[in-house]
Amino acid sequence: AQSVTQPDIHITVSEGASLELRCNYSYGATPYLFWYVQSPGQGLQLLLKYFSGDTLVQGIKGFEAEFKRSQSSFNLRKPSVHWSDAAEYFCAVGAGYALNFGKGTSLLVTP
């Protein structure tokens, strides 16, 4: 059965520091992978997605993610975090009609 694991429940980084949020998946076929962000009181916004091709994908707000098949990972990165990046981040695997989400990682940005 497919599953998505986000090992880190909370992460705290200083503004300007680099960020990496981890995501591991278990899926029998070639996965369609997504990262969504949820700001307080907001809905889920798509940051980026991977379907095929270049394993390094660029998204909005300066985020990127790298698909590593050998590690079953799709980690999200940003070279320099801004205070406005504080939010909940969800990794998801697409299959059939539905998306299967991880439990999310809450990002706190300190001055």
Add this chain to the structure above:
Amino acid sequence: EPEVTQTPSHQVTQMGQEVILRCVPISNHLYFYWYRQILGQKVEFLVSFYNNEISEKSEIFDDQFSVERPDGSNFTLKIRSTKLEDSAMYFCASRASGANTGELFFGEGSRLTVL
């Protein structure tokens, strides 16, 4: 920019009462979804809807739940007799195409509190 809108933003109800959550998907989208997120837990798929019928549903979506597209714009989730464990944030989403590659656009959610 087109967006998915949901009402109400927050609803408090007594256990056993019926609740209807409403969603207006993006106008040219054809696939509609409900997800829920219990506080502190992950976002869970409930149901998908296409061409006026359910295309897929999860184990969570039992007989207490139903969905409907009563007109050309609204997409509703009904919980027939609410339980305490139905307390959650419910997200509506829509997609233009059925392809797995199509982006899901989410609403801001409706928070349901069952007392």
